Amino acid sequence: MLAWTAAAQGTSYRAGVLLGAAAQIWPSVGFPLFGSQYFGAPLQQCETSVRCTLGDTGFxxxxxxxxxxxxxxxxAYALDEDPAATPPRR
Structure with missing residues (x-):
């Protein structure tokens, strides 16, 4: 959803970064996206929009x-925080 929002706000590079970050996270939470119209269609629309804006190389x-x-x-990136300023968890 954050990637879709970023794309809608015209920050396509940020949307692409968020898509990449989400791609790494989804498998750890049981990524049930395949075949789901509720998640699959908006994700595909977001990816297509961002790819059209950035081009293949930029995307x-x-x-x-x-x-x-x-x-x-x-x-931290999703929350617009500086990752370097975020203290590690102990």
Whole structure:
């Protein structure tokens, strides 16, 4: 949803990064997306919109950037926090 919102606000690179970060997180929560019209269609629309705006190379770069985040970094990015300023959990 955050990626879709970012795309709707015209921040397509951010949307791509969020899509990449989410792609890394979904499997850990039992990604039941395949075949689901409620999740699959909006995700595909978001990806298509962002890819059209950024082009294939820009989209791939944004997604790969998001996929490189740890869970804590992804959350910090999604919340517009500086990941370096977020203290590690103990």
């Amino acid at each position: 791939d770069a944004a997604v790969h950037s998001g996929m490189a985040y740890t869970l804590d970094e992804a959350i």
